[in-house]
Amino acid sequence: MFPTSTNMADTKTTSYKVVLPFYAYGACSFLVATILLLFSLSTVNTHYFTPHNLAIVHSMALGWGTMMILGASHQLVPVMIEGKLYSNTLAYLSFAFAAVGIPVLVYGFYTFNMGHFTQCAGLFIVFSIICYLINLAASMLKSKNENVHAYFVFTAVLWLLITVILGVLMLYNFSYNVLPKTSLDYLPLHAHIGIVGWFLLLVIGVGSRLIPMFLISKYSNNQQLWWIYGLINGGLLFFIAAFLLALPNMCLLIPLIAIAISIVLFGNFCYKSYQARIRKKVDEQMKISLLSVLIMCLPILFLLIIIIGLVATNSGNMNFLISYGFVIFFGWITAIILGMTFKTLPFIIWNRTYHRLAGKGKTPNPKDLFSEFIFKWMAIFYLIGFFLFIVGIVFSVVLLVQIASFLLVICSVLYNCNIVKLFMHKSKIIL
Amino acid sequence: MKTINANTKIATLIKEHSDALEAIVSISPKFTKLRNPILRKVIAGRTSIAMAAKIGGCKVEDFFNKLQTLGFKIDSNTAVDAEETVVNTLPKFMQEIKPEQIIELDVRPVIDAGKDPLSEIVQTVKSLYNGKVLKIINSFEPTPLMHLLGNQGFEFYAETIHADLVNTYFHRKENKVETVNEQEKNYAEGWDEIVKSFEGNLVTVDVRQLEMPLPMHTILEALETLPLGKALFVYHKRIPVFLLPELEQQGFNYRIQEISDAEVHLLIYKD
Numbered sequence: 001m002f003p004t005s006t007n008m009a010d011t012k013t014t015s016y017k018v019v020l021p022f023y024a025y026g027a028c029s030f031l032v033a034t035i036l037l038l039f040s041l042s043t044v045n046t047h048y049f050t051p052h053n054l055a056i057v058h059s060m061a062l063g064w065g066t067m068m069i070l071g072a073s074h075q076l077v078p079v080m081i082e083g084k085l086y087s088n089t090l091a092y093l094s095f096a097f098a099a100v101g102i103p104v105l106v107y108g109f110y111t112f113n114m115g116h117f118t119q120c121a122g123l124f125i126v127f128s129i130i131c132y133l134i135n136l137a138a139s140m141l142k143s144k145n146e147n148v149h150a151y152f153v154f155t156a157v158l159w160l161l162i163t164v165i166l167g168v169l170m171l172y173n174f175s176y177n178v179l180p181k182t183s184l185d186y187l188p189l190h191a192h193i194g195i196v197g198w199f200l201l202l203v204i205g206v207g208s209r210l211i212p213m214f215l216i217s218k219y220s221n222n223q224q225l226w227w228i229y230g231l232i233n234g235g236l237l238f239f240i241a242a243f244l245l246a247l248p249n250m251c252l253l254i255p256l257i258a259i260a261i262s263i264v265l266f267g268n269f270c271y272k273s274y275q276a277r278i279r280k281k282v283d284e285q286m287k288i289s290l291l292s293v294l295i296m297c298l299p300i301l302f303l304l305i306i307i308i309g310l311v312a313t314n315s316g317n318m319n320f321l322i323s324y325g326f327v328i329f330f331g332w333i334t335a336i337i338l339g340m341t342f343k344t345l346p347f348i349i350w351n352r353t354y355h356r357l358a359g360k361g362k363t364p365n366p367k368d369l370f371s372e373f374i375f376k377w378m379a380i381f382y383l384i385g386f387f388l389f390i391v392g393i394v395f396s397v398v399l400l401v402q403i404a405s406f407l408l409v410i411c412s413v414l415y416n417c418n419i420v421k422l423f424m425h426k427s428k429i430i431l
Numbered sequence: 432m433k434t435i436n437a438n439t440k441i442a443t444l445i446k447e448h449s450d451a452l453e454a455i456v457s458i459s460p461k462f463t464k465l466r467n468p469i470l471r472k473v474i475a476g477r478t479s480i481a482m483a484a485k486i487g488g489c490k491v492e493d494f495f496n497k498l499q500t501l502g503f504k505i506d507s508n509t510a511v512d513a514e515e516t517v518v519n520t521l522p523k524f525m526q527e528i529k530p531e532q533i534i535e536l537d538v539r540p541v542i543d544a545g546k547d548p549l550s551e552i553v554q555t556v557k558s559l560y561n562g563k564v565l566k567i568i569n570s571f572e573p574t575p576l577m578h579l580l581g582n583q584g585f586e587f588y589a590e591t592i593h594a595d596l597v598n599t600y601f602h603r604k605e606n607k608v609e610t611v612n613e614q615e616k617n618y619a620e621g622w623d624e625i626v627k628s629f630e631g632n633l634v635t636v637d638v639r640q641l642e643m644p645l646p647m648h649t650i651l652e653a654l655e656t657l658p659l660g661k662a663l664f665v666y667h668k669r670i671p672v673f674l675l676p677e678l679e680q681q682g683f684n685y686r687i688q689e690i691s692d693a694e695v696h697l698l699i700y701k702d
Contacts, residue, residue, distance in 0.1 A: 013669055013670075079643060080643065082642060082643070145642070209643075212644070213643070213644045213647070213673065214673070216644075216647065216648075216651065216677065218648060278648075278651065279677065279680075281680075347672040347673060350672055350675075351670065351672055355670050355687075355689060356689070363675075365675065365676050365679045366672060366675055366676055367676050
């Protein structure tokens with residue numbers, strides 16, 4: 001009736017020492033990215049392939065999005081698969097490689113120097129992802145517990161590896177002819193494997209576990225999740241095939257529809273969880289995370305406009321292309337991280353501080369370890385900044401874009417204030 | 432006759448010469464306490480001439496003058512031991528002190544009754560954790576105690592309110608190893624007491640084999656039907672951190688006992 005003790009020992013929680021560096025790094029990257037955005041406004045809406053835009057996108061996608069996800073998933077994946085993290089050393093290595101690689105890469109883009117340093121930085125990021133992939137695979141193999149969420153995460157990391165390898169090839173392609181076409185030509189492929197294969201698959205895989213959990217909802221629908229899994233991967237594979245075989249632009253609608261359906265299904269999944277929730281009051285962190293799910297519809301909308309434009313005029317509308325990227329990185333991914341940080345980090349800090357003391361007395365509520373007041377203002381600055389920025393870009397109103405970027409910097413400063421508050425938290429138990 | 436200096440203990444003087452006691456008492460009325468044999472036994476052994484001079488508000492030379500007449504040889508060249516110098520600037524812990532952190536202990540009645548307050552002080556000192564500060568109210572500056580606790584890793588600060596009222600504050604310096612041991616001991620006690628108070632009123636649930644997020648649902652369901660006055664005892668694999676805010680929101684109190692890395696016991700109850 002009771003599990004054996006060896007089985008039980010495999011459920012150990014990942015050490016906070018592994019996880020916290022990723023969170024700290026992600027928070028700093030967000031600040032750097034918003035500041036870069038503020039100082040790059042003169043070039044932001046000229047073309048997406050400008051040094052500054054590349055620097056901003058990579059500090060957002062790698063420094064912010066990927067580092068936060070890696071941090072959280074080192075903690076969450078063992079919980080999801082009912083096992084434990086295979087190796088702390090691999091986790092540290094993964095952090096170290098990325099922590100060195102990302103700033104060098106971003107600096108290389110910013111100064112548009114694609115030389116040896118930038119190439120090495122790219123390789124470092126590949127090493128980081130390989131470490132993570134090995135760690136993940138070994139953790140999963142050791143745990144006999146298989147579930148749909150784990151498949152989402154593992155496949156997502158495979159796509160991430162493909163994304164960064166392609167990225168490195170594109171870097172080398174500036175100096176040597178390693179690819180048949182120019183690096184600019186491969187940008188849509190690199191970007192979409194990253195966005196759809198890595199971010200979308202991962203967010204849905206982890207979100208479909210966390211959202212019902214945080215809402216305290218009993219809703220689950222694995223069949224629907226498998227459909228989503230098939231649609232996203234099928235859509236992405238079709239997109240890659242269409243790109244490599246240079247199929248007509250019209251064909252791009254097929255993966256778009258597949259991805260759109262998967263997002264609608266995921267939205268439906270979240271809605272059903274929301275309806276079946278036990279906890280009636282939904283906190284601010286969950287609201288912004290659920291809003292992020294809604295924001296997922298925006299890139300689909302922009303993409304539809306872009307593809308129609310491509311089919312009609314054979315060229316993409318630059319304002320919509322820029323907005324598309326902005327909505328993904330500063331919208332969807334940022335919103336979900338802003339919300340989920342304060343649904344995960346306080347618990348990690350709580351565990352660090354109180355697990356030894358818990359029996360002694362009344363411990364503080366994990367959600368009281370950060371300032372709800374700062375969180376609220378961060379969310380307000382974020383939402384106003386985000387929507388003003390899109391309006392400003394789409395209608396080319398420079399003043400709006402300037403105000404919006406400034407609001408986003410304030411948002412990231414407030415975010416960092418709360419992170420610092422969490423990191424500095426000390427036990428208040430009076431013994 | 433024995434050679435004495437500023438560091439010589441009062442007990443040594445009294446032992447050496449039968450008239451030394453009265454000679455010292457004549458220096459300051461504060462020393463009349465020494466006539467009490469019990470108090471003399473405990474205090475005199477811990478107090479040097481330099482310390483006594485401070486307590487009595489007189490000079491070391493006053494002692495030397497009186498004692499010389501009894502035939503003691505005086506060595507006035509030996510300096511007062513470094514540790515005997517008492518800090519008079521406001522230390523950091525005093526600047527940060529909050530009223531709720533202070534534990535007051537008035538030792539005047541104990542001393543007036545001719546008893547040694549040391550054991551009571553030592554008992555109280557054991558509870559000085561997490562920034563708590565012991566405030567000793569006394570009729571003189573308890574220099575011997577300051578040195579005794581100073582050697583045990585305490586910071587102290589004495590403030591003289593008036594000639595007959597001195598408040599002395601003690602604060603444990605950060606000492607990680609010692610603190611953790613003490614905390615772990617206390618923490619087990621807290622758990623046992625509460626479990627004992629619910630003896631015979633425990634509803635047990637084992638969620639160790641359940642897959643996420645079922646443990647949380649099972650616990651919340653069990654709490655819904657938990658009869659008044661009973662407590663829920665949960666066997667869990669890990670501390671269910673995400674459950675804790677929910678418990679708090681529903682007005683439940685909880686205690687957690689970590690058995691090992693893979694086993695945690697929880698006790699959930701309403702006050």
